[in-house]
Amino acid sequence: MDPSSVVPNFVPQIITNFYPLAIIIAILTAAIGLSGVIIERDDFQKILIIQIVTYAMLIIVAAVGTDLAEALILPGLVVSLAEILAVTEVLIFREYIKRGISYPRLKEYKPIDMEVLKTAIPMTSLLCVVYGTILTGFTGGAVAGAGILIYLFIGEPKGLSHDFWEEMSGVSGLAWCLWLLGFLLYFLNPRLWLVALFMSGGGIIVKVALKFGLLGILNREEFNK
């Protein structure tokens, strides 16, 4: 197969020359990893070996050599991390079930009794929210969400209803719809780009900030608060 038919035209010649070698080595590595998965009996060891196959797939994506490849690698890394975390957790849980031991629940966290933790909380969270609003977008949402979390967890506000966290995730879903609508408008009617930009920018900041409500739901489920 001629590599120049696969790689886009504007890629430099040197990457086109790299392409077959990188693909061959990656497929060899993946074959080694998969043969290891077949030989190995232990489930946890299989997870460790699968990591080799992940690396090989990363190289196959990277061999294209465009910015799109980089954009595809980033979510792949994060998703593989989450996948490993979930699978190891399932394995540990299964071992507990097999041995008939109840899975240990998380210990309740008790904050240190410090004067700063009582007085500085509203100002810190306000600063975080304001700075996050100025930043906008994904990063801003994370900063603002951290501010909200500081206020809700350490500040211990009075009068939070039981359904508060579910309402927060509902608003987060609505904000995500706003983001999607903004993108759709951008493609349907490009002359309205400013409205679309504000819709998607505002939507993503609210969505990411309120996604931290998931931690609140976890808090409620684990500690029955």
Place this chain on the structure above:
Amino acid sequence: MISATGTLPLISFYLGLTLLLIGGLGVVFGPKTSTEPIVRIINLTVPSTGVALIFLSYNYTLAMLTFLSVNPILYIIMIRAIIRLEEMGGSIS
């Protein structure tokens, strides 16, 4: 994008591919790996260095930085799993 001239990207590219292949062999067939999972994790650092070198040769700055920061978290998760499984009494699964 790779700069068209200069041998440094070439060196890091070939070194990365070699490390990936040899490290993969080491993780799968290395000595004592079937009994000690921690040896496997230590061997896993070799191919991950290779992948980082290949990203470096392609000038994927963000991807390389994310990869390097994701790796320690990965090792922490795996070692935690090993500790949890060993606490329950020796043989895993």
